[in-house]
Amino acid sequence: MPNIAVLGTQWGDEGKGKIVDFLAEKADIVARFQGGANAGHTVVFGKEQFILHLLPSGALHPGKVCVIGNGVVVDLEQLFREVEELKVRGYDLTGRLFISGRANLVLPYHKMIDRLSDSGKGDEALGTTFRGIGPAYVDKVNRLGVRVSDIFEREALEARLNLTLVFKEDFADRSEDKKAFDRDYLLNSLLSYGDRLAPLVCDTSFLLLEAIEQDKNILFEGAQGALLDVDFGTYPYTTSSNTSVGGIFTGLGIPPAALHETIGIAKAYNTRVGNGPFPTEETGETGDRLRERGNEFGATTQRPRRCGWLDLVALKYTARINGVNKLALTKLDVLDEFAEIKVCTSYRINGAEMKNFPDELRHWESCEPIYQTLPGWQSPTSGLTSWGKLPQNARDYISFIEKFVGVPVNLVSTGVSRREIVRRS
Numbered sequence: 001m002p003n004i005a006v007l008g009t010q011w012g013d014e015g016k017g018k019i020v021d022f023l024a025e026k027a028d029i030v031a032r033f034q035g036g037a038n039a040g041h042t043v044v045f046g047k048e049q050f051i052l053h054l055l056p057s058g059a060l061h062p063g064k065v066c067v068i069g070n071g072v073v074v075d076l077e078q079l080f081r082e083v084e085e086l087k088v089r090g091y092d093l094t095g096r097l098f099i100s101g102r103a104n105l106v107l108p109y110h111k112m113i114d115r116l117s118d119s120g121k122g123d124e125a126l127g128t129t130f131r132g133i134g135p136a137y138v139d140k141v142n143r144l145g146v147r148v149s150d151i152f153e154r155e156a157l158e159a160r161l162n163l164t165l166v167f168k169e170d171f172a173d174r175s176e177d178k179k180a181f182d183r184d185y186l187l188n189s190l191l192s193y194g195d196r197l198a199p200l201v202c203d204t205s206f207l208l209l210e211a212i213e214q215d216k217n218i219l220f221e222g223a224q225g226a227l228l229d230v231d232f233g234t235y236p237y238t239t240s241s242n243t244s245v246g247g248i249f250t251g252l253g254i255p256p257a258a259l260h261e262t263i264g265i266a267k268a269y270n271t272r273v274g275n276g277p278f279p280t281e282e283t284g285e286t287g288d289r290l291r292e293r294g295n296e297f298g299a300t301t302q303r304p305r306r307c308g309w310l311d312l313v314a315l316k317y318t319a320r321i322n323g324v325n326k327l328a329l330t331k332l333d334v335l336d337e338f339a340e341i342k343v344c345t346s347y348r349i350n351g352a353e354m355k356n357f358p359d360e361l362r363h364w365e366s367c368e369p370i371y372q373t374l375p376g377w378q379s380p381t382s383g384l385t386s387w388g389k390l391p392q393n394a395r396d397y398i399s400f401i402e403k404f405v406g407v408p409v410n411l412v413s414t415g416v417s418r419r420e421i422v423r424r425s
């Protein structure tokens with residue numbers, strides 16, 4: 001198997017967890033490279049459902065190595081909660097989970113700052129997940145972060161905390177949770193992770209480089225989606241990491257040539273959680289129907305997701321910036337009952353038709369989708385596993401997407417469970 005990246009092409013929640021889980025069977029290593037516990041990757045098999053926030057989805061395959069790279073921001077409390085939960089359910093990660101010593105930590109004050117900052121933006125609030133992601137990346141880039149490796153040197157850790165807390169006094173004053181900013185509390189709680197953390201920490205870049213030399217198979221598991229990328233997404237309504245392909249190389253320290261294939265995951269329609277532009281959003285009955293049929297509620301925050309038709313302009317753009325070679329289309333079955341299905345093929349912005357994804361926020365204000373309407377198939381595709389059994393109109397819908405984006409759709413997911421997938425070629 002080649003080394004494969006699995007990347008979201010929309011605003012996250014495309015169903016990456018399921019596809020990574022499906023592909024992980026043939027991989028040796030599954031590596032996360034960006035984001036943190038803002039992600040919520042759902043994997044279902046049999047009667048069991050797992051929602052992973054920080055652990056790579058490979059955790060659910062006994063024997064597979066899981067890597068959390070330097071580009072991830074790590075909340076230790078959440079990490080060990082997930083490790084323990086999986087252990088209770090029969091998935092032991094001992095000896096197969098590795099975390100970069102360079103990864104920055106998400107600390108309690110980051111979560112408080114996240115809450116205070118986003119609420120302080122009033123109408124321009126992003127609607128973040130309040131997992132402390134933005135503030136943790138701010139500290140990283142501002143060279144005020146605490147890294148995983150700092151935990152093993154008490155004096156250095158103390159010095160780091162002293163320095164970083166000076167810059168947070170204003171937030172500490174405004175926060176109800178004073179403990180989150182208390183140096184001694186933070187120091188002791190971080191030091192208490194030392195013994196459990198020590199066997200997991202290494203230079204994951206070397207671990208991966210060695211694996212590459214030994215021709216092992218690596219799966220790079222993206223979190224969120226390209227439209228939430230801090231550079232290429234709908235900025236400022238984005239997350240704080242590079243969710244697109246470049247994040248793999250900076251977030252893991254491996255050479256670009258080690259990536260052989262990029263699979264873009266796209267839902268058969270669009271959703272978004274939180275605020276920001278969403279040209280094809282349906283706020284009426286259609287949106288409600290998509291939400292209900294697709295069970296579109298956030299895996300991390302349980303918020304109802306905004307729903308709308310598939311935006312092909314955006315998909316073509318994200319497929320291009322990511323160098324997507326193959327697409328996996330998820331949740332096709334959610335469209336089963338619609339008599340007609342719309343796809344957005346261009347935008348009207350300030351009265352002019354635009355075929356490219358705009359790079360300026362002000363363009364979004366007047367952006368209207370221009371749709372092409374395709375016939376629905378109105379028959380169940382739920383659980384189907386062969387291309388030939390899909391209704392002709394469903395196949396035509398997929399072919400339309402492939403032609404428009406210029407990338408083949410190789411996987412089609414037809415349900416939540418591991419086995420409900422159509423594999424082409």
Ligand code: IMP
Binds near residue numbers: 012013127128130239
């Ligand atoms: P943050 O990543 O918590 O800072 O949130 C920034 C924006 O990204 C908000 O609109 C969130 O709803 C969105 N977001 C973050 N992570 C995810 C995800 O895993 N799925 C969908 N949206 C996300």
